[in-house]
Amino acid sequence: MSTVLQVTDLVVNYGKVEALRGLSLTVGAAETVSLLGNNGAGKSTTVGTISGIVRAAGGTVTAFGQDVTNAKPWDLVEMGIIHVPEGRRIFSRLTVHENLQIGGYTVRDGKAIDTRIAEVYDLLPRLAERRGQQGGTLSGGEQQMLAIGRAMIAGPKLLMLDEPSMGLAPLMVAQVMDVVRTITEQGTAVLLIEQNARAALKVASRGYVLDSGVVTIEGSADRLRADPRVVEAYLGA
Amino acid sequence: MEYFLQLVLNGLFVGAFYGLVALGYSMVYGIIKLLNFAHGDIYMLGAFAGYTMLTIGAGALGGGSLVALVVILIIAMILTGTLGLVLERVAYRPLRSAPRLSVLITAVGASFALEYGIAVLYGPNPRVYPVGFGNAAIEIFGARLTWAQLFMMLVAVLLMVALDTWVGRTRSGRAMRAISQDPKACLLMGINVDNVISRTFFIGSALAGAGGVMAGAYYGKIDFLMGFIIGLKAFTAAVIGGIGNIRGAVLGAVVLGLLESFGTAWLGSEWRDVFAFGFLILFLTVRPTGLLGERVTERV
Ligand SMILES: Nc1ncnc2c1ncn2[C@@H]1O[C@H](COP(=O)(O)OP(=O)(O)O)[C@@H](O)[C@H]1O
Ligand SMILES: [Mg+2]
Numbered sequence: 001m002s003t004v005l006q007v008t009d010l011v012v013n014y015g016k017v018e019a020l021r022g023l024s025l026t027v028g029a030a031e032t033v034s035l036l037g038n039n040g041a042g043k044s045t046t047v048g049t050i051s052g053i054v055r056a057a058g059g060t061v062t063a064f065g066q067d068v069t070n071a072k073p074w075d076l077v078e079m080g081i082i083h084v085p086e087g088r089r090i091f092s093r094l095t096v097h098e099n100l101q102i103g104g105y106t107v108r109d110g111k112a113i114d115t116r117i118a119e120v121y122d123l124l125p126r127l128a129e130r131r132g133q134q135g136g137t138l139s140g141g142e143q144q145m146l147a148i149g150r151a152m153i154a155g156p157k158l159l160m161l162d163e164p165s166m167g168l169a170p171l172m173v174a175q176v177m178d179v180v181r182t183i184t185e186q187g188t189a190v191l192l193i194e195q196n197a198r199a200a201l202k203v204a205s206r207g208y209v210l211d212s213g214v215v216t217i218e219g220s221a222d223r224l225r226a227d228p229r230v231v232e233a234y235l236g237a
Numbered sequence: 238m239e240y241f242l243q244l245v246l247n248g249l250f251v252g253a254f255y256g257l258v259a260l261g262y263s264m265v266y267g268i269i270k271l272l273n274f275a276h277g278d279i280y281m282l283g284a285f286a287g288y289t290m291l292t293i294g295a296g297a298l299g300g301g302s303l304v305a306l307v308v309i310l311i312i313a314m315i316l317t318g319t320l321g322l323v324l325e326r327v328a329y330r331p332l333r334s335a336p337r338l339s340v341l342i343t344a345v346g347a348s349f350a351l352e353y354g355i356a357v358l359y360g361p362n363p364r365v366y367p368v369g370f371g372n373a374a375i376e377i378f379g380a381r382l383t384w385a386q387l388f389m390m391l392v393a394v395l396l397m398v399a400l401d402t403w404v405g406r407t408r409s410g411r412a413m414r415a416i417s418q419d420p421k422a423c424l425l426m427g428i429n430v431d432n433v434i435s436r437t438f439f440i441g442s443a444l445a446g447a448g449g450v451m452a453g454a455y456y457g458k459i460d461f462l463m464g465f466i467i468g469l470k471a472f473t474a475a476v477i478g479g480i481g482n483i484r485g486a487v488l489g490a491v492v493l494g495l496l497e498s499f500g501t502a503w504l505g506s507e508w509r510d511v512f513a514f515g516f517l518i519l520f521l522t523v524r525p526t527g528l529l530g531e532r533v534t535e536r537v
């Protein structure tokens with residue numbers, strides 16, 4: 001299996017706070033990998049560092065065989081490493097359509113952008129209905145769909161989703177996970193960050209559990225679901 | 238009636254100048270939330286750039302013809318645009334993550350540096366602009382508008398329409414609007430935020446520079462402090478329209494121009510600046526978001 005992403009011994013500090021203390025993980029081609037962990041474990045820091053908006057103090061990030069540690073975010077986007085941030089970060093005063101267009105900022109071919117936007121509207125008809133509306137007027141679930149749709153316009157080879165289910169009603173969570181599954185089935189590698197382990201492990205084939213900036217448990221989704229530590233901490237009834 | 242129309246025309250003319258300067262003020266505030274105090278001085282530099290070219294190159298360009306003025310306008314815009322871009326690089330970018338007050342103080346410092354730099358180079362006395370437009374005018378229902386005024390208003394409107402199209406329809410313009418909302422998210426869209434900020438400074442400064450050349454050609458006299466008051470006026474216009482809002486800046490400038498025109502006709506010209514700054518204070522207290530201030534019902 002060829003690897004899309006390889007993170008080795010990553011160290012990140014915010015001033016005196018050690019957010020990551022030697023974290024390692026890999027994502028293979030067309031694989032969906034889940035990153036689980038409680039609030040403050042270092043999940044967002046991990047994706048932020050991969051996408052170039054947080055500086056690594058140590059360790060390496062390799063994508064598609066290339067060293068991209070502390071590379072510029074726009075170069076990473078151009079390589080197809082797309083990060084859908086925590087809290088969705090929709091441009092609330094741009095229309096839905098403009099939000100999608102800006103997702104294709106690094107795509108030179110205008111036709112390709114239009115084709116992809118049409119595909120996103122097919123996949124997420126709610127967005128098509130609201131294409132002229134300002135992003136900020138959408139509901140939380142719709143904003144999450146828009147954030148994912150916006151990422152798709154960039155033509156991701158590795159899609160990193162930071163807690164897409166956060167703050168959503170259960171029905172909406174299921175819909176978001178369906179979209180993630182569709183993306184996976186199209187062959188895009190996905191790194192799915194979740195506190196909602198139950199939902200994430202239904203979609204992912206493998207997973208890592210993060211605690212205080214290091215990986216404490218890793219394995220296939222089935223193994224994680226059966227691991228008593230995971231059950232107790234993240235799947236408890 | 239004629240008098241009324243005359244006041245409207247005067248107001249619109251002054252508003253067009255204010256608008257050119259207010260646009261840059263508002264764009265820069267929108268994108269990096271900086272009140273660029275040096276912006277009025279870029280306008281002044283535009284006037285001096287035009288002056289220099291007219292003095293040195295008048296012969297080559299054929300004196301005070303309209304064609305020469307347009308060529309000089311374009312060159313002055315490129316010069317002031319570049320200067321604005323360099324100012325951002327050198328003075329503001331290193332302070333991107335510093336407290337707002339530090340950047341504001343830097344901007345005031347930059348303003349002084351530009352003003353007194355020009356005072357050193359050109360001397361403190363006003364210079365006479367070596368281009369004069371006659372007083373040939375057209376009459377519209379009895380109100381007078383000189384051809385020069387008409388021409389300058391047309392150029393201003395043309396520049397504003399071009400800017401509005403750029404901001405509203407192009408990829409860079411969209412990026413500019415996105416950065417003004419969430420620069421960090423823009424990084425994740427693959428936008429080279431620094432480049433777009435540079436471009437914004439270039440465009441805003443070029444517009445101010447154009448305003449400077451026009452002011453020189455119209456009023457006939459320039460001096461190193463001419464940017465100070467207009468900077469404050471442009472800021473007022475931007476606030477009235479809703480700072481950060483491009484169309485608002487133009488609207489605010491026109492409103493301010495009209496208010497001044499009617500206000501001075503009513504109370505006397507010594508009240509002109511009192512009017513402008515009275516409205517600034519009024520808006521800041523009563524409606525800080527301005528006439529077109531951005532509001533959107535955001536759900537979380
Ligand atoms: N910008 C920041 N400045 C300082 N500390 C931060 C910052 N972002 C995150 N942290 C700290 O780093 C740790 C990891 O945070 P984060 O990566 O956001 O965790 P998670 O996404 O798993 O909830 C936490 O202790 C958090 O308080
Ligand atoms: Mg997080």
